[in-house]
Amino acid sequence: MTDSMTLTPSVAARADALEEKMARDLDYIVVKSRLQLFAEGDIGPLPNTGALMKANPHAHLLMGDDPRLPAMPEKPTLVDFFRLRFGPSMHLLQSAHHAKKNGLPEKMVLACLLHDIAVVGFIRGDHGYWGAQLVEPYVDEETTWAIRAHQVLRFYPDEQVGYEYPENYTAWFGKDYRPDPYIDEDYKRMRNHKWYMSGRLITMNDIYSFDPNLHVELDEFTDIIGRHFRQPSQGLGYDNSPSSHMWRAIIRPAKFL
Numbered sequence: 001m002t003d004s005m006t007l008t009p010s011v012a013a014r015a016d017a018l019e020e021k022m023a024r025d026l027d028y029i030v031v032k033s034r035l036q037l038f039a040e041g042d043i044g045p046l047p048n049t050g051a052l053m054k055a056n057p058h059a060h061l062l063m064g065d066d067p068r069l070p071a072m073p074e075k076p077t078l079v080d081f082f083r084l085r086f087g088p089s090m091h092l093l094q095s096a097h098h099a100k101k102n103g104l105p106e107k108m109v110l111a112c113l114l115h116d117i118a119v120v121g122f123i124r125g126d127h128g129y130w131g132a133q134l135v136e137p138y139v140d141e142e143t144t145w146a147i148r149a150h151q152v153l154r155f156y157p158d159e160q161v162g163y164e165y166p167e168n169y170t171a172w173f174g175k176d177y178r179p180d181p182y183i184d185e186d187y188k189r190m191r192n193h194k195w196y197m198s199g200r201l202i203t204m205n206d207i208y209s210f211d212p213n214l215h216v217e218l219d220e221f222t223d224i225i226g227r228h229f230r231q232p233s234q235g236l237g238y239d240n241s242p243s244s245h246m247w248r249a250i251i252r253p254a255k256f257l
């Protein structure tokens, strides 16, 4: 009792001192994007830039590389994004591995490899739409279409090909979960599309791909990426494509402006 009472002020004082030292030492200030605040349920006013600068007189707002994240090369490739941003991505590697083993065409193996890149590297909700948009300038139109479609088709069984509503979705979303109306609408459009089966194939290689014992290396797909992903010579993010800014947001997610 006596100990904790005597210790408490000194611990608090040490914490204060540490915080002050951090503020003095820090030469950059990170301000989260509105979307990141929304995701924390925060709809309050954005941080006051003037007050932040005053509290951290030796710091600047972060406009360059984020020192907390691995440095990206000047001209990043898709593989660099896998290695330096997306983390282990075993689900994607396993999906592509299955697709390859099942004899899918290479552009569909690539679709399986990329189908969830928005989950591992960008925004979860509507990840099929985001992922398709990210890769659209660099892959075959059918690959993009299939990635977008998997977002929708995974909610709808197809008995003819033996695809059932994923069991884990019942646990994750509840047994009464129904896809949003815009997903239903897209399903009707996609069901009759000439590439329906390509989107369906992603969902079929997707659900069987959560195997903790199967280790797959990205190197297994170097050739397929080389043949079917049009890597821009300027680097992803700097090639003036319709999705360059999205790749840059993954490179520098906390850039102030």
Ligand SMILES: [Fe+2]
Binding pocket: 115, 116, 127, 128, 150, 151
């Ligand atoms: Fe997905």
Ligand SMILES: [Fe+2]
Binding pocket: 091, 115, 116, 206
């Ligand atoms: Fe997936």
